Amino acid sequence: MEQAPLDPERQLPPAPLEPLGRSDAGLEATGGEEAEGSRDAGSGVDTMTENNFWLKKIEISVSEAEKRTGRNAMNMQETYTAYLVETRSVEHADGQSVLTDSLWRRYSEFELLRNYLLVYYPHIVVPPLPEKRAEFVWHKLSADNMDPDFVERRRIGLENFLLRIASHPILCRDKIFYLFLTQAILTEILWSSQIGPTEFYYSADSRLKALNATFRVKNPDKRFTELKHYSDELQSVISHLLRVRARVADRLYGVYKVHGNYGRVFSEWSAIEKEMGDGLQSAGHHMDVYASSIDDILEDEEHYADQLKEYLFYAEALRAVCRKHELMQYDLEMAAQDLASKKQQCEELATGTVRTFSLKGMTTKLFGQEAPEQREARIKVLEEQINEGEQQLKSKNLEGREFVKNAWADIERFKEQKNRDLKEALISYAVMQISMCKKGIQVWTNAKECFSKM
Amino acid sequence: MGRSFGDKDLILPNGGTPVGTSSPASSSSLLNRLQLDDDIDGETRDLFVTVDDPKKHVCTMETYITYRITTKSTRVEFDLPEYSVRRRYQDFDWLRNKLEESQPTHLIPPLPEKFVVKGVVDRFSEEFVETRRKALDKFLKRITDHPVLSFNEHFNVFLTAKDLNAYKKQGMALLTRVGESVKHVTGGYKLRTRPLEFAAIGEYLDMFALKLGTIDRIAQRIIKEEIEYLVELREYGPVYSTWSALEGELAEPLEGVSGCIGNCSTALEELTDDMTEDFLPVLREYILYSDSMKSVLKKRDQVQAEYEAKLEAVALRKEDRPKVPADVEKCQDRMECFNADLKADMERWQNNKRQDFRQLLMGMADKNIQYYEKCLTAWESIIPLLQEKQEAK
Numbered sequence: 001m002e003q004a005p006l007d008p009e010r011q012l013p014p015a016p017l018e019p020l021g022r023s024d025a026g027l028e029a030t031g032g033e034e035a036e037g038s039r040d041a042g043s044g045v046d047t048m049t050e051n052n053f054w055l056k057k058i059e060i061s062v063s064e065a066e067k068r069t070g071r072n073a074m075n076m077q078e079t080y081t082a083y084l085v086e087t088r089s090v091e092h093a094d095g096q097s098v099l100t101d102s103l104w105r106r107y108s109e110f111e112l113l114r115n116y117l118l119v120y121y122p123h124i125v126v127p128p129l130p131e132k133r134a135e136f137v138w139h140k141l142s143a144d145n146m147d148p149d150f151v152e153r154r155r156i157g158l159e160n161f162l163l164r165i166a167s168h169p170i171l172c173r174d175k176i177f178y179l180f181l182t183q184a185i186l187t188e189i190l191w192s193s194q195i196g197p198t199e200f201y202y203s204a205d206s207r208l209k210a211l212n213a214t215f216r217v218k219n220p221d222k223r224f225t226e227l228k229h230y231s232d233e234l235q236s237v238i239s240h241l242l243r244v245r246a247r248v249a250d251r252l253y254g255v256y257k258v259h260g261n262y263g264r265v266f267s268e269w270s271a272i273e274k275e276m277g278d279g280l281q282s283a284g285h286h287m288d289v290y291a292s293s294i295d296d297i298l299e300d301e302e303h304y305a306d307q308l309k310e311y312l313f314y315a316e317a318l319r320a321v322c323r324k325h326e327l328m329q330y331d332l333e334m335a336a337q338d339l340a341s342k343k344q345q346c347e348e349l350a351t352g353t354v355r356t357f358s359l360k361g362m363t364t365k366l367f368g369q370e371a372p373e374q375r376e377a378r379i380k381v382l383e384e385q386i387n388e389g390e391q392q393l394k395s396k397n398l399e400g401r402e403f404v405k406n407a408w409a410d411i412e413r414f415k416e417q418k419n420r421d422l423k424e425a426l427i428s429y430a431v432m433q434i435s436m437c438k439k440g441i442q443v444w445t446n447a448k449e450c451f452s453k454m
Numbered sequence: 455m456g457r458s459f460g461d462k463d464l465i466l467p468n469g470g471t472p473v474g475t476s477s478p479a480s481s482s483s484l485l486n487r488l489q490l491d492d493d494i495d496g497e498t499r500d501l502f503v504t505v506d507d508p509k510k511h512v513c514t515m516e517t518y519i520t521y522r523i524t525t526k527s528t529r530v531e532f533d534l535p536e537y538s539v540r541r542r543y544q545d546f547d548w549l550r551n552k553l554e555e556s557q558p559t560h561l562i563p564p565l566p567e568k569f570v571v572k573g574v575v576d577r578f579s580e581e582f583v584e585t586r587r588k589a590l591d592k593f594l595k596r597i598t599d600h601p602v603l604s605f606n607e608h609f610n611v612f613l614t615a616k617d618l619n620a621y622k623k624q625g626m627a628l629l630t631r632v633g634e635s636v637k638h639v640t641g642g643y644k645l646r647t648r649p650l651e652f653a654a655i656g657e658y659l660d661m662f663a664l665k666l667g668t669i670d671r672i673a674q675r676i677i678k679e680e681i682e683y684l685v686e687l688r689e690y691g692p693v694y695s696t697w698s699a700l701e702g703e704l705a706e707p708l709e710g711v712s713g714c715i716g717n718c719s720t721a722l723e724e725l726t727d728d729m730t731e732d733f734l735p736v737l738r739e740y741i742l743y744s745d746s747m748k749s750v751l752k753k754r755d756q757v758q759a760e761y762e763a764k765l766e767a768v769a770l771r772k773e774d775r776p777k778v779p780a781d782v783e784k785c786q787d788r789m790e791c792f793n794a795d796l797k798a799d800m801e802r803w804q805n806n807k808r809q810d811f812r813q814l815l816m817g818m819a820d821k822n823i824q825y826y827e828k829c830l831t832a833w834e835s836i837i838p839l840l841q842e843k844q845e846a847k
Contacts, residue, residue: 230700234697234700237693237697237700238697240693240696241690241693241694241697244686244689244690244693245690248683248686248687248690250686251679251682251686252683254679254682255676255680258675258676258679259672259676261668261672261675262672265668265669265672268665269662269665269669272658272661272662272665275808276811276812283815418704419701419703419704422704422707423704423707423840426707426710426711426840427837427841429711430711430714430836430837430840431837433714433829433833434830434833434834434837437827437829437830437833438826438830440822440823440825440826441823441826441827441830444819444820444822444823444826445819445823447815447819448816448819448820448823451812451815451816452812452816454808454811454812
């Protein structure tokens with residue numbers, strides 16, 4: 001059973017027949033619709049009007065998370081979280097959606113999907129997955145993988161991941177992605193027959209090469225070098241930002257919570273006072289309110305942190321594209337070098353001159369000239385190889401140009417998406433700060449009112 | 455003995471005891487005063503004292519700060535309508551001791567703490583001097599507002615004398631004698647029953663001091679947390695600037711956020727400074743105040759104990775004689791005066807405390823509101839900047 005019997009009609013999702021208006025416009029729309037407030041509500045407004053067939057037809061959501069216990073490959077007991085991936089098709093006329101598929105996936109399956117995408121779409125900045133383990137958290141948040149808050153945030157992150165793919169002009173048409181959404185039973189076969197080997201190839205060979213290639217590429221593309229530099233910087237600045245933000249959150253938490261002690265002491269103090277008593281007592285109550293208000297504030301801020309985190313991981317995805325380009329450039333240069341050396345050999349044989357000192361030159365000198373037939377035969381072989389090499393180089397060149405073109409298009413798309421997303425994230429962050437200030441003003445105004453009655 | 459005056463036999467350099475003012479501390483006049491407190495001060499007050507203009511003096515032996523004390527008064531005890539003298543902390547200390555000696559039945563306001571461990575606080579720093587100036591000003595104002603203490607002749611000298619040191623030396627000789635009459639009765643006597651109301655005051659003060667101590671610790675902790683928060687914010691803002699240097703279109707919004715965080719940091723620093731300079735000292739003053747109150751209460755208990763002991767002795771000796779000896783009567787008199795003074799002072803203190811705390815806590819709320827308002831303005835100002843860019847695109 002090498003290939004599962006797939007209904008040909010369903011092999012591809014109802015992919016857009018026309019080019020999308022804006023490559024990633026759909027995400028904002030779906031984000032607004034489905035993630036329910038996980039993105040800023042205002043963002044969807046302008047993008048909703050965009051033409052987007054794929055998203056009009058299908059809604060994707062990760063609607064639930066469930067803790068499960070099972071046995072792994074080693075027959076060891078393990079606990080993991082499964083996420084319910086739901087797909088709905090939306091009727092054009094009334095906007096009603098019908099549940100078409102619903103299946104459970106675990107995080108590792110999402111990882112497989114992503115690895116597959118990385119291999120098959122080397123020129124695309126593949127959307128990142130949410131973190132496997134909580135990072136950059138302030139101390140009040142649990143870093144436990146099974147923590148309900150963490151699971152919930154990861155659920156949102158995984159949903160966002162699927163929506164990012166669904167709104168990508170190329171990735172959204174991928175067959176495996178479609179199967180991921182719809183075929184629960186087929187997965188095992190698919191993973192083993194298609195992704196398995198590729199993943200092996202990818203991790204064992206390419207990655208290694210990719211890492212070393214950095215030092216060997218002679219003529220790096222300046223644009224990609226700059227991009228790589230940018231992604232390094234972006235990664236470092238965002239991780240620094242996240243780290244400091246976690247500390248800022250910690251301190252802010254401290255400031256608010258210590259105010260809670262006023263609540264208690266005012267209340268105790270009020271017991272021994274006559275005229276001042278009532279005012280103190282109720283002011284104490286407001287201090288309690290103040291102290292507990294920080295929990296919600298920081299929880300909201302965590303969403304901002306998650307938005308930044310996505311781009312922290314995007315930086316890695318960006319770098320992956322650069323690395324692949326580098327590898328390709330390396331291959332090209334190697335092929336060119338190989339061709340050049342063969343050409344030189346051929347020329348040497350033909351003219352009988354040795355330009356550079358070589359072992360071959362030495363043997364020739366020592367043992368005399370070979371027979372002309374032998375030489376002819378060797379020249380012929382070399383010429384064939386040169387021909388082949390030229391063809392190869394040509395195709396590699398072509399491939400490279402194609403890669404650069406595609407990759408650059410996706411990078412442009414990515415940049416636009418990034419600018420829009422981050423601007424929105426900053427706006428929502430500012431909105432959060434504003435709401436925190438307003439809450440603060442409210443509480444202190446109430447407290448002042450109480451104090452004034454003392 | 456004149457009501458509430460333990461300084462009857464003092465030689466007064468300004469001449470005359472403030473007769474006729476012996477009972478302004480009665481509850482009715484207190485009520486008046488309170489109502490008037492809400493009025494414009496100028497109308498009813500006839501004595502104004504301010505402490506300002508601290509100056510550093512460097513001598514061969516020592517370095518110290520003097521403060522200018524300006525007095526304006528229409529009272530007959532003052533020859534001139536206005537005085538201006540310079541005094542240093544130890545002069546204030548001298549005044550307080552004098553007041554405690556000469557008015558043992560009254561609650562003397564506290565002075566700011568004498569000294570903190572050397573090196574921990576810079577005694578000549580602007581903040582320290584300013585905080586102390588405020589506390590000294592408060593100290594004199596409390597005396598000025600007191601219906602009895604404000605007429606004390608030491609106070610008068612303190613406010614007016616050109617050469618206070620000369621007066622101090624002159625006073626030394628008298629000190630011991632005056633001290634006699636008010637010397638604490640040390641040991642021996644055990645109080646039978648403390649009257650309920652004084653017992654209640656005692657308990658109240660213990661509790662009050664305890665709670666204020668807690669509030670003081672909380673406030674310090676908050677300031678500490680805020681300072682640490684400030685440190686983090688100072689690092690947080692610039693990260694956005696660093697990021698903005700990498701970006702094209704995002705540069706401006708990121709720079710905006712960075713500036714915003716900068717503004718919030720400044721607002722936070724102001725809040726912290728206000729709390730350190732205005733909130734904590736008042737709190738501390740009241741902690742010291744409750745200590746003064748407790749010591750007066752203790753003195754009262756001793757006077758009562760003395761009376762009770764005398765009464766007991768009389769009862770044991772002459773059971774059948776109905777007449778109580780004069781000295782016992784005098785002692786009873788003294789106790790009753792003490793009780794009356796103390797009650798009046800306590801009441802006044804309670805009212806002051808209520809007003810001071812109302813003001814203090816409202817001030818704290820105000821400072822926090824102002825802080826949030828500044829942050830609010832900062833954040834609101836960058837929203838249109840971000841949105842405009844978005845729409846323009």
